[in-house]
Amino acid sequence: xxxxxxxxxxxxxxxxxxxxxxxxxxxxxxxxxxxxxxxxxxxxxxxxxxxxxxxxxxxxxxxxxxxxxxxxxxxxxxxxxxxxxxxxxxxxxxxxxxxxxxxxxxxxxxxxxxxxxxxxxxxxxxxxxxxxxxxxxxxxxxxxxxxxxxxxxxxxxxxxxxxxxxxxxxxxxxxxxxxxxxxxxxxxxxxxxxxxxxxxxxxxxxxxxxxxxxxxxxxxxxxxxxxxxxxxxxxxxxxxxxxxxxxxxxxxxxxxxxxxxxxxxxxxxxxxxxxxxxxxxxxxxxx
Ligand code: AMP
Ligand code: MN
Ligand code: MN
Ligand code: MN
Numbered sequence: 001x002x003x004x005x006x007x008x009x010x011x012x013x014x015x016x017x018x019x020x021x022x023x024x025x026x027x028x029x030x031x032x033x034x035x036x037x038x039x040x041x042x043x044x045x046x047x048x049x050x051x052x053x054x055x056x057x058x059x060x061x062x063x064x065x066x067x068x069x070x071x072x073x074x075x076x077x078x079x080x081x082x083x084x085x086x087x088x089x090x091x092x093x094x095x096x097x098x099x100x101x102x103x104x105x106x107x108x109x110x111x112x113x114x115x116x117x118x119x120x121x122x123x124x125x126x127x128x129x130x131x132x133x134x135x136x137x138x139x140x141x142x143x144x145x146x147x148x149x150x151x152x153x154x155x156x157x158x159x160x161x162x163x164x165x166x167x168x169x170x171x172x173x174x175x176x177x178x179x180x181x182x183x184x185x186x187x188x189x190x191x192x193x194x195x196x197x198x199x200x201x202x203x204x205x206x207x208x209x210x211x212x213x214x215x216x217x218x219x220x221x222x223x224x225x226x227x228x229x230x231x232x233x234x235x236x237x238x239x240x241x242x243x244x245x246x247x248x249x250x251x252x253x254x255x256x257x258x259x260x261x262x263x264x265x266x267x268x269x270x271x272x273x274x275x276x277x278x279x280x281x282x283x284x285x286x287x
Pocket of ligand 1: 135
């Protein structure tokens with residue numbers, strides 16, 4: 001079973017394993033008919049993905065997943081339907097890229113001190129054209145046999161509090177939302193249950209998100225449990241948000257995560273893709 005709408009996917013433009021066009025074709029094979037490419041802090045993959053989607057007659061939204069610093073933690077804001085050429089978001093992306101580049105140098109220094117020589121070169125070569133994310137460090141740690149697999153690399157070295165972790169100073173919530181809106185997009189709070197926040201604190205985050213111009217919550221992120229969907233739908237209702245959904249697909253190596261194979265969209269939650277004229281022709285099966 002798959003859902004025809006997947007509005008959260010990563011390509012090699014950030015930390016995904018597939019080039020944008022291949023990603024789009026894979027999503028199509030899995031029954032996705034309407035998708036958004038949402039790479040971390042970059043729009044480099046958008047034009048190739050848009051072309052592939054056009055070839056397959058799929059609905060396509062240019063997207064992005066912006067990292068935001070909020071009360072000491074990293075929060076992810078997805079922008080959907082942005083104009084990737086908009087100068088405001090371009091400047092914003094340049095700022096985020098700068099933070100990424102600086103953080104990568106500091107992370108590598110810490111990892112080198114831990115005895116992992118060549119961390120910066122390693123992560124950069126794994127990243128290729130993309131700017132370095134923690135996933136690239138994780139892949140390098142696995143390749144260099146410092147960790148058995150990606151999960152362990154994160155758990156041992158890259159998570160908050162671990163030896164390779166460096167806190168980045170991303171854009172603030174309101175600034176990131178502003179970039180998205182200036183670029184004509186709709187701002188969605190990504191995977192709201194993945195942050196280290198109590199429900200009370202999460203509701204404060206959603207309140208601020210809405211006040212800053214955010215209009216959607218990702219009520220489905222991959223194959224989640226029914227309880228989680230219910231809670232997210234409740235949050236949507238309480239805060240007057242629209243619902244979005246996506247797989248957060250990164251790589252075919254993660255066999256449990258496939259484009260379009262996501263939990264059922266909650267009834268009673270207004271989908272963010274409704275009233276989106278560009279998408280309507282592709283959405284007959286997702287009404
Ligand atoms: P960054 O934005 O560079 O801090 O990297 C964050 C990315 O790392 C996320 O988008 C995930 O793709 C990935 N990530 C974070 N934690 C884990 C984990 N435990 N296992 C695998 N990937 C992870
Ligand atoms: Mn990622
Ligand atoms: Mn995320
Ligand atoms: Mn993501």
